[in-house]
Amino acid sequence: MPPAPRILIVGPSWVGDMVMAQSLFLALKQRHPHCAIDVLAPAWTLPLLQRMPEVARGVAMPLGHGQFGFGARRQLGLELRGRYDWAIVLPNSWKSALTPFFAKIPKRTGYVGELRYGLLNDARKLDKAKLPKTVQRFVALGLEPDAALPPECPVPRLRVPAEGVAAVRAKFNVPLPGGEGTEKVLALCPGAEYGPAKRWPAAYFAKLARNKMAQGWSVWLFGSGKDQAVAEEIAAAAPGCVGFAGRTDLAEAVDLLSLADAAVSNDSGLMHVAAALEKPLVAIYGSSDPGFTPPLNAQARIVRLGLECSPCFKRDCPLGHTRCLTDISPEQVSAQLDALLPPAP
Structure with missing residues (x-):
């Protein structure tokens, strides 16, 4: 029997x-x-990898998103020599294949991408017709x-550790949802790193929040520091929301989301986190395509209008109206959410 392979995955930079x-x-x-699986990824993603039991170790990439850093990639490759039998490179960029090449990993798998024949010795041609979804493309490698x-x-x-949950509860002074005398929690994720054409209007999130709070729910707002302004806009229009956007790191956001009873999200990294936490989830799609990056959760409901102009995959609406999102009413989203939840006693 051949020995179990030591595998290095060059991971993506986006949370989702x-x-x-x-x-x-x-x-x-x-x-x-x-097999032993290590993942080379940006340092800020390492807490996410720690919540994946299949990953033995996260290896921090010493470069920021978009940085070329030839010398740093070469140096890291030299440091990793002799540790791995197989590398799988998930990003399609030329630079992402440099470290496994300099590490002299015997088998280096990835899609041809930016003409990487010299860097990969197991270069695959991507058949988008057979592999329409991102997750399928990853698994096929x-x-x-x-x-x-x-x-x-x-x-x-x-998998969220109990100590992580205890730590965020203590830090943010939140009770354990579902306990006696506590409210159910709806997590709202109103941000989307890619751009405005993926963001359902803040006023619509606020209306949904007011409706759920009127039903006795607590509403928590999630996002990065870049989402803090929109979260504050929602909180101002829906007093009583608890704002976590910009107040948590990724690990804390994951652990807090694990306490929610349901989630509503734009197509974003946190949408995929909520799906992987097995939360009843309503995912709202505008300029993007749920056939390409759907939430991988049987409980998820997708809300999408399917206008003739979408998906355009643009950061900003090229037609200037963003009807793919503004024509989705809070009532539509609320109905999908209610369909996911058990009936009230």
């Missing part, structure tokens, strides 16, 4: 893509139960080149 990459990690563990496509994709499942 990293969540979807867990399907690859799970698939590798199914095929090679004793863990299979043999002649494997039947599309592959079966294990569903991401984040």
Whole structure:
């Protein structure tokens, strides 16, 4: 029996893509139960990897998003020599394949991408017709080149440590939802890093929040520091919301989200986190395509109008109206959310 492979995954930089990459990690563990999986990724994603039991170690990439850093990538590769048998490069950029090349990892798998034939020795051509979803493209790289496509994709499942939950409860002074005398919690994720064409209007989130609070729910607002302004706008229009946007790091956001009873989110990284936490989820799509990056959760409901002009995949609406989002009413989203939840006693 061949020894269990030591695998280095060059991971993506986006939160949602990293969540979807867990399907690859799970698939590798199914095929090679004793393999060791390390993931090379931006330092801020490491807490997310710590919530994936399949990952042995996260290796911090010493460069920011978009930085080329040839020398740093080469130096890291030299430091990693002799540690791995197989590298799988998920990003399609030329620079992302440099570190495994300089590490002299014997098998280096990835899509051809930016003409990476010299850097990858297991370069695959991407068949977008057979692999329409990002998660399928990731998982396929863990299979043999002649494997039947599309592959079966294990569903991401984040595991939140009890000590993490206890820490965020103490830090932010929140009770454990679902306990006696406490309210159910609706998590709202109104941000989207990519741009305005993926963001449902703040006023609509606020109306949804007011309706749920009137039903006795607590509403928590999540997001990064970049989402703090929109979260504050929602909180001002829906007094009583608890704002966590800009107040948490990624690990704290994951642990707090694990306490929610349901979530409503734009197509964003936190949407994929909520899905991987197995939360009843309503995902709102505007300029993006749920056929490409859907929430990987059987409980998720997708709200999308499917206008002739969408998906355009633009950061800003090229027609200037963003009807793909503004024509989705709070009542539509509320109805989808109610359909996911058990009936009130």
